[in-house]
Amino acid sequence: MSAVVTGVGVVAPNGADTEAYWSATLAGQSGLRHTGAEVPTRSPIRVAGVARDFAPKRHVPGRLMVATDRWTQLALAATAQALDDSGIDLDAVPEYERGVVLASSSGGNEFGQREIQSLWAQGPRQVTVYQSIAWFYAASTGQVSIRHGFKGPCGNIVAEQTGAIQALQQTGRLLARGARVVLTGGTEAPLSPYAMLCQAQSGWVSRASHPERAYQPFDRGAGGYVPGEGGGVLVVEDAEQARARGARNLYAEVAGLAATTDPPPSSGRPPALRPAIETALAQAGTGPGEVDVVFADAMGVPDLDAQEARTLAAVFGRRAVPVTAPKTMTGRLYAGGAALDLVTAALAIRDGVVPPTVGVVDPAYPDLLDLVSAARPAALRTALVIARGHGGFNACAVLRRVER
Amino acid sequence: MTPRQAVITGIGVVAPGGIGGKQFWQLLTDGRTATRRITLFDPSSFRSQIAAECDFDPAAFGLTAQEARRMDRCTQFAVVAAREAIADAAFEPETTAPQRLAVSVGTATGCTISLEREYIVVSDGGRDWDVDPAYAAPHLYQWLAPSSIATELAWLIQAEGPAGVVSTGCTSGLDAVTHAAGLIEDGLADVVLAGAADAPISPITSACFDAIKATSPNNANPERASRPFDRDRDGFVLGEGGAMFIVEDREHARRRGAAPYCAIAGHASRSNAYHMTGLKPDGLDMAEAIRSALDAARLNPDDIDYVNAHGSSTVQNDRHETGAFKASLGAHAYAVPVSSIKSMVGHSLGGIGAIELAACALAIRHNVVPPTANLETPDPVCDLDYVPNVARELPVDVVLSVGSGFGGFQTAVLLAGPGASG
Numbered sequence: 001m002s003a004v005v006t007g008v009g010v011v012a013p014n015g016a017d018t019e020a021y022w023s024a025t026l027a028g029q030s031g032l033r034h035t036g037a038e039v040p041t042r043s044p045i046r047v048a049g050v051a052r053d054f055a056p057k058r059h060v061p062g063r064l065m066v067a068t069d070r071w072t073q074l075a076l077a078a079t080a081q082a083l084d085d086s087g088i089d090l091d092a093v094p095e096y097e098r099g100v101v102l103a104s105s106s107g108g109n110e111f112g113q114r115e116i117q118s119l120w121a122q123g124p125r126q127v128t129v130y131q132s133i134a135w136f137y138a139a140s141t142g143q144v145s146i147r148h149g150f151k152g153p154c155g156n157i158v159a160e161q162t163g164a165i166q167a168l169q170q171t172g173r174l175l176a177r178g179a180r181v182v183l184t185g186g187t188e189a190p191l192s193p194y195a196m197l198c199q200a201q202s203g204w205v206s207r208a209s210h211p212e213r214a215y216q217p218f219d220r221g222a223g224g225y226v227p228g229e230g231g232g233v234l235v236v237e238d239a240e241q242a243r244a245r246g247a248r249n250l251y252a253e254v255a256g257l258a259a260t261t262d263p264p265p266s267s268g269r270p271p272a273l274r275p276a277i278e279t280a281l282a283q284a285g286t287g288p289g290e291v292d293v294v295f296a297d298a299m300g301v302p303d304l305d306a307q308e309a310r311t312l313a314a315v316f317g318r319r320a321v322p323v324t325a326p327k328t329m330t331g332r333l334y335a336g337g338a339a340l341d342l343v344t345a346a347l348a349i350r351d352g353v354v355p356p357t358v359g360v361v362d363p364a365y366p367d368l369l370d371l372v373s374a375a376r377p378a379a380l381r382t383a384l385v386i387a388r389g390h391g392g393f394n395a396c397a398v399l400r401r402v403e404r
Numbered sequence: 405m406t407p408r409q410a411v412i413t414g415i416g417v418v419a420p421g422g423i424g425g426k427q428f429w430q431l432l433t434d435g436r437t438a439t440r441r442i443t444l445f446d447p448s449s450f451r452s453q454i455a456a457e458c459d460f461d462p463a464a465f466g467l468t469a470q471e472a473r474r475m476d477r478c479t480q481f482a483v484v485a486a487r488e489a490i491a492d493a494a495f496e497p498e499t500t501a502p503q504r505l506a507v508s509v510g511t512a513t514g515c516t517i518s519l520e521r522e523y524i525v526v527s528d529g530g531r532d533w534d535v536d537p538a539y540a541a542p543h544l545y546q547w548l549a550p551s552s553i554a555t556e557l558a559w560l561i562q563a564e565g566p567a568g569v570v571s572t573g574c575t576s577g578l579d580a581v582t583h584a585a586g587l588i589e590d591g592l593a594d595v596v597l598a599g600a601a602d603a604p605i606s607p608i609t610s611a612c613f614d615a616i617k618a619t620s621p622n623n624a625n626p627e628r629a630s631r632p633f634d635r636d637r638d639g640f641v642l643g644e645g646g647a648m649f650i651v652e653d654r655e656h657a658r659r660r661g662a663a664p665y666c667a668i669a670g671h672a673s674r675s676n677a678y679h680m681t682g683l684k685p686d687g688l689d690m691a692e693a694i695r696s697a698l699d700a701a702r703l704n705p706d707d708i709d710y711v712n713a714h715g716s717s718t719v720q721n722d723r724h725e726t727g728a729f730k731a732s733l734g735a736h737a738y739a740v741p742v743s744s745i746k747s748m749v750g751h752s753l754g755g756i757g758a759i760e761l762a763a764c765a766l767a768i769r770h771n772v773v774p775p776t777a778n779l780e781t782p783d784p785v786c787d788l789d790y791v792p793n794v795a796r797e798l799p800v801d802v803v804l805s806v807g808s809g810f811g812g813f814q815t816a817v818l819l820a821g822p823g824a825s826g
Binding site for chain 1 (some may be wrong): 449450451502503507512513514519520523524526527529530531533534535536537540541542543544545546547548549550551552554555558559562563564565566567568569570571572573576579583586590592607608610611612613614615616618672673674675676677678679680681689692696700809810811812813
């Protein structure tokens with residue numbers, strides 16, 4: 001059994017659909033903006049990746065708009081694109097063999113803030129009937145399942161920025177046990193005032209006010225990351241079944257997946273990023289020398305950047321593999337982050353081009369990393385996607401071109 | 405090669421009516437209820453003013469002052485239950501490679517108690533949408549992203565393998581444990597600290613269930629309010645708490661001389677793709693999950709000795725799952741004892757699935773089936789044997805536990821004790 005990606009959908013700060021995102025990304029066009037009047041003036045966070053071109057009403061019917069948070073609307077829009085892109089005839093797939101496994105890191109933030117505000121300002125009777133179904137972490141999974149008639153196994157993983165790779169791992173398990181098609185990936189909408197304040201408290205978010213300088217991973221000026229909203233959804237199928245139905249896209253095979261957890265900083269033990277990479281490569285039966293591109297986690301926090309740069313150099317050799325972080329154009333999307341990186345890796349393999357990292361002007365690890373700063377054509381067979389998250393989460397995915 | 409199988413070798417429980425596995429089992433087998441008027445906040449302006457609360461003092465259960473500050477009540481439940489599970493399993497983390505140790509924890513509402521408490525401050529009582537950073541607590545981010553619960557557990561058991569939160573609403577507890585079983589079966593871990601916790605007894609969560617009239621307004625008689633399958637039920641009663649398990653590969657348990665409570669013999673989930681909160685009375689999607697779990701376990705309906713129902717005490721649920729049992733188990737549905745412990749410990753959303761699995765594992769260990777309390781006048785549509793009010797002694801080897809939740813998710817888990825064939 002092997003799982004293949006047969007459809008992708010995207011909503012991102014630099015593009016409200018897959019092709020808009022991909023062309024902006026290849027051109028190095030960032031979606032990071034000074035938040036200005038769009039988010040609170042008291043927030044210490046000045047720059048964010050806002051999905052400005054996203055028009056939820058174009059994708060979500062009115063009765064669902066009132067019952068969903070923006071995060072779920074993003075998921076519904078990305079899902080519709082992914083299903084459309086896959087060309088799959090759902091009527092030909094038994095309904096109990098269609099699954100949904102998404103990631104979510106913080107749930108329905110804006111919806112939840114509004115309802116708590118109503119409760120405390122006006123009393124419990126002002127809380128709407130939709131709070132119970134809009135806020136909780138599985139709301140997007142549930143709405144996607146209902147909207148597209150997916151009656152098979154459904155899941156939802158919360159593991160900060162690594163959630164979508166863990167969700168992909170669960171997807172593989174479901175496919176191995178009889179599911180035919182699984183929608184996976186994730187989105188996040190973390191830019192409402194209270195959610196922004198919570199993020200600021202982690203100490204990892206940039207407080208810079210210039211969009212070009214707010215998120216500079218692997219740069220000597222790195223001072224944290226920028227949060228963003230959006231994400232991606234992927235249609236994943238068993239490879240043989242996808243071939244048998246004549247799937248129009250076989251973007252990539254999911255060749256290897258691994259997740260690990262860092263020990264507490266006080267333990268004196270090394271972080272667990274390296275074993276995550278090595279386990280994913282081993283599962284894919286791929287040596288480091290066969291990896292053609294690495295989509296780095298690129299936290300933008302100096303000591304985490306240093307860990308990642310040294311780990312990549314240790315596994316692959318110094319400057320031995322192109323490394324990129326297109327998330328410098330979207331910000332970190334949490335549950336949507338690894339999902340978007342998986343989609344980006346699939347598109348990179350399809351088109352034979354490494355998308356760039358923007359904003360790095362003074363590289364901190366020029367002797368360790370070949371950081372790609374302009375779109376670079378290359379025959380890509382194997383891509384490694386790395387995700388790390390607050391709390392010590394690491395996850396890696398190896399995607400491999402499907403030979404026709 | 406024999407396929408890998410996940411077994412449960414340690415149990416820890418934090419539940420209303422007494423903290424710890426022993427107290428929990430005593431409550432259930434006595435048929436006592438732990439539901440009462442809410443004390444965690446002033447419920448007088450709410451429609452439903454009752455809940456099953458844990459009398460939980462973090463310091464008394466060994467949490468330091470700093471742990472108690474940074475961990476939400478939900479995380480505290482998970483950590484205290486985890487410590488009990490580790491001790492119960494006599495598991496020494498140092499004996500297993502850290503990469504082979506994993507964490508899978510379920511929660512529906514995560515750290516909402518802390519998020520709500522702090523929101524009141526930074527918004528100055530709900531006045532300011534543009535919240536004030538000057539009043540922000542240092543651990544807000546850990547509460548916004550409840551994956552922090554998985555981190556705390558990973559650090560507790562020194563796990564460096566996969567760790568994550570499974571959050572599928574009210575099926576989270578079952579789904580987190582089956583996720584753990586999947587990690588074991590697929591060879592991605594040898595030992596998983598798995599389970600779930602929730603602490604949803606808060607104004608915002610109470611208000612959201614008030615709004616849809618899902619919770620019981622029987623404020624005059626709290627200890628009788630959770631009455632699954634009874635004609636006079638009028639909604640579920642919120643609960644809180646959690647249960648954690650040491651789930652490990654059977655062979656790993658054998659090598660270290662641990663005697664399993666039971667194996668996780670089969671599991672499956674399905675969705676109704678129908679409505680976020682609505683259920684059809686036929687229960688066909690839950691029935692499909694049950695059938696699929698039986699297939700995975702290579703068991704027949706007749707093998708099931710006890711069914712631990714979702715039994716939430718709503719008309720819709722009780723009829724839905726009664727339909728599901730009939731559709732999946734056939735004639736055996738009428739013969740097998742079915743009960744709902746939510747009648748005693750309330751419905752702790754994502755936490756309850758794990759608490760119910762703890763009850764199932766203990767039922768296998770002790771050959772006793774816990775009752776459905778408060779079942780006095782059965783709903784005529786609910787015509788199975790729901791073990792009213794009094795625990796029953798009988799040989800218990802194979803147990804089915806089911807969960808049903810918002811989003812339309814339906815999960816079935818089969819546990820098989822050492823006496824079960826196969």
